[in-house]
Amino acid sequence: MIRIPPLRRLVRSLAMACAAALSVPASAQGDLLVAPTRVMINSGGNAEVVLSNIGEKPATYRISLELRRMEESGDFDEVAEADANSTERAALDMVRFAPRRVTLLPGQPQAVRISVRPPEGLPDGEYRVHMSFRAIPTPGAPDAAAPPEAAPASGVTIKLTPIYGITIPVFVRKGRLExxxxxxxxxxxxxxxxxxxxxxxxxxxxxxxxxxxxxxxxxxxxxxxxxxxxxxxxxxxxxxxxxxxxxxxxxxxxxxxxxxxxxxxxxxxxxxxxxxxxx
Structure with missing residues (x-):
């Protein structure tokens, strides 16, 4: 049986409680727990996403907004801002959030505040962005999951560091949509x-x-x-x-x-x- 320290149990409970209150589950990747996993805002308003570090070491995460389009296969294509259509561009323009970077101590939760201010004359419809939470590797920190490096014959060493992250959709709905x-x-x-x-x-x-x-x-x-x-x-x-x-x-x-x-x-x-x- 894996024993979870009391503080980590408290953070897990807090994140899960937030998820339950918002009627959506929590999502975990690496040592990051995020709740809720979907954010829905009708017309305009505010919302919060709770991040929790369930690991044993401090961790830093960069928060950003991305555009993604679903394919008929169910997979997603990432969309560059330059290729955004008018609906995607409007979604990026009206969704604001803070902070954009957080450092979490072990067992520490942090709320990310989301604010939506639709512009005047915005057509009725559903608008969506994807909020990304990506770990920033600690400079000089060893990768515990990586195998020992063999001595390179060429004198050149290449080290690959995995970067973990979670992405959740943020929806803005305006009007009566069916x-x-x-x-x-x-x-x-x-x-x-x-x-x-x-x-x-x-x-x-x-x-x-x-x-x-x-x-x-x-x-x-x-x-x-x-x-x-x-x-x-x-x-x-x-x-x-x-x-x-x-x-x-x-x-x-x-x-x-x-x-x-x-x-x-x-x-x-x-x-x-x-x-x-x-x-």
Whole structure:
């Protein structure tokens, strides 16, 4: 059993409590814990994201805003500011945050304040940026995860230092926006000896959809569930890959029912459903 020092337990509890209060989970990468993992601001206003250092050493993080576009595969493409469209440019212009760099002692939480001031005449719609939290390596600090370096024959040494980070979406919604989702087909596929259920999903309307995908047998037994499934406004359809273990792969065949619901902490309302036959 891994024992967590009392101070670290307190910080974990604080971050998780913040996440629960905001109806979204926390996300961890390396020694950084971030809550919430999604920020939604209607029209204008303020929000906070809590960062917590759950490691044993001080750590410094750089905070910035990025633009990303969803692809139909569900992956994201990074977008340079010079290539931003009008919606993306408006999102960057109206979202402000502070601080932009933080140093956290072990067990120390820090709030990042987010402020949104939509300009006059902003069209109704959903605007989104991605807030990035990236670790800044400590100069001269040894990389404990790196293997001992062998003596180079050429006299040149190259050291690769991994940089850990987390990125979360920040949404600004203006106006009364509607969206509908659909599930059109599903099939089993394999990638590198791992079974997946590949699901084709669609979206229409002026905003994104977000929720949990649940698979059920004809008798209503839950076969799997996968949280955090989003379809963003820049795509009308996307593929979702649900990892399946051996038992699930054997059962997720033939007729099944797929439900796409809001997360339980957001009410669990049904967004869409489909009865499909999986081959």
């Amino acid at each position: 969206a509908q989702a659909s599930i059109t087909s599903a099939r089993q596929v394999r990638f590198e000896n791992q079974a997946f259920l590949e699901v084709d999903m669609g979206r229409t309307g002026q905003r994104s959809v977000y929720g949990e995908l649940i698979g059920k047998s004809p008798r209503g037994e839950v076969l799997f569930s996968l949280r955090g499934i989003a379809v963003y406004p820049e795509v009308n359809r996307r593929k979702v890959h649900v990892p399946l273990n051996a038992e699930q792969a054997a059962r997720v065949k033939g007729p099944i029912k797929l439900e796409y619901r809001e997360l339980p902490e957001n009410g669990g309302a049904l967004i869409t459903e489909a009865n499909l036959t999986v081959s």
